[in-house]
Amino acid sequence: DAKTTQPTSMDCAEGRAANLPCNHSTISGNEYVYWYRQIHSQGPQYIIHGLKNNETNEMASLIITEDRKSSTLILPHATLRDTAVYYCIVRSNAGGTSYGKLTFGQGTILTVHP
Amino acid sequence: SAVISQKPSRDICQRGTSLTIQCQVDSQVTMMFWYRQQPGQSLTLIATANQGSEATYESGFVIDKFPISRPNLTFSTLTVSNMSPEDSSIYLCSVSRGTGWGPNYGYTFGSGTRLTVV
Numbered sequence: 001d002a003k004t005t006q007p008t009s010m011d012c013a014e015g016r017a018a019n020l021p022c023n024h025s026t027i028s029g030n031e032y033v034y035w036y037r038q039i040h041s042q043g044p045q046y047i048i049h050g051l052k053n054n055e056t057n058e059m060a061s062l063i064i065t066e067d068r069k070s071s072t073l074i075l076p077h078a079t080l081r082d083t084a085v086y087y088c089i090v091r092s093n094a095g096g097t098s099y100g101k102l103t104f105g106q107g108t109i110l111t112v113h114p
Numbered sequence: 115s116a117v118i119s120q121k122p123s124r125d126i127c128q129r130g131t132s133l134t135i136q137c138q139v140d141s142q143v144t145m146m147f148w149y150r151q152q153p154g155q156s157l158t159l160i161a162t163a164n165q166g167s168e169a170t171y172e173s174g175f176v177i178d179k180f181p182i183s184r185p186n187l188t189f190s191t192l193t194v195s196n197m198s199p200e201d202s203s204i205y206l207c208s209v210s211r212g213t214g215w216g217p218n219y220g221y222t223f224g225s226g227t228r229l230t231v232v
Contacts, residue, residue: 034220041226043206044208046220046221102159102221104157105156106156107156
């Protein structure tokens with residue numbers, strides 16, 4: 001799976017949009033971009049994923065650049081409960097030895113303040 | 115998506131002993147995964163548990179230290195054997211959110227077992 005690079009930490013004011021970047025310049029054609037978050041003392045929570053098109057669900061939006069080398073997770077109206085570590089993961093959905101595995105990097109610590 | 119119950123939620127154990135962690139899922143799943151999260155670190159995959167076959171271990175993890183059972187499609191256990199303080203971590207199980215492996219499925223994680231070895 002391709003390696004991802006994320007900023008170590010970010011701050012965001014409550015009610016504002018939080019834009020979390022992720023670089024995955026070595027991504028290959030069959031690899032998807034997944035986002036998870038981990039709130040303190042809990043297991044990771046799935047947020048969203050995409051291949052090449054922008055995606056939106058009830059939690060967030062995912063913007064993937066046309067060359068797919070980077071993406072941005074957008075939390076449109078951040079709340080204090082969104083304070084967490086956010087992980088960007090690139091994963092192939094093809095078969096092989098990496099089938100089903102998630103490789104977690106260090107993630108971005110997002111702090112939402114009042 | 116699947117609901118996972120993981121037990122115990124936390125434990126304090128003496129070095130040299132073993133602890134078995136249980137992961138119960140409310141629906142049948144093909145593959146279950148066990149992760150370790152050391153203090154202040156990210157998650158690392160220990161092994162993949164498939165029903166009816168031996169678990170597949172990642173580099174740096176061995177069956178003698180982390181034996182895994184997968185007796186059916188809704189249950190798995192991970193044992194941390196002959197524990198030392200370096201084994202103090204959070205251990206988490208994970209399953210696919212859906213019934214397949216296509217691009218529409220992410221993963222659901224249990225709430226984890228916080229293990230402290232003294």
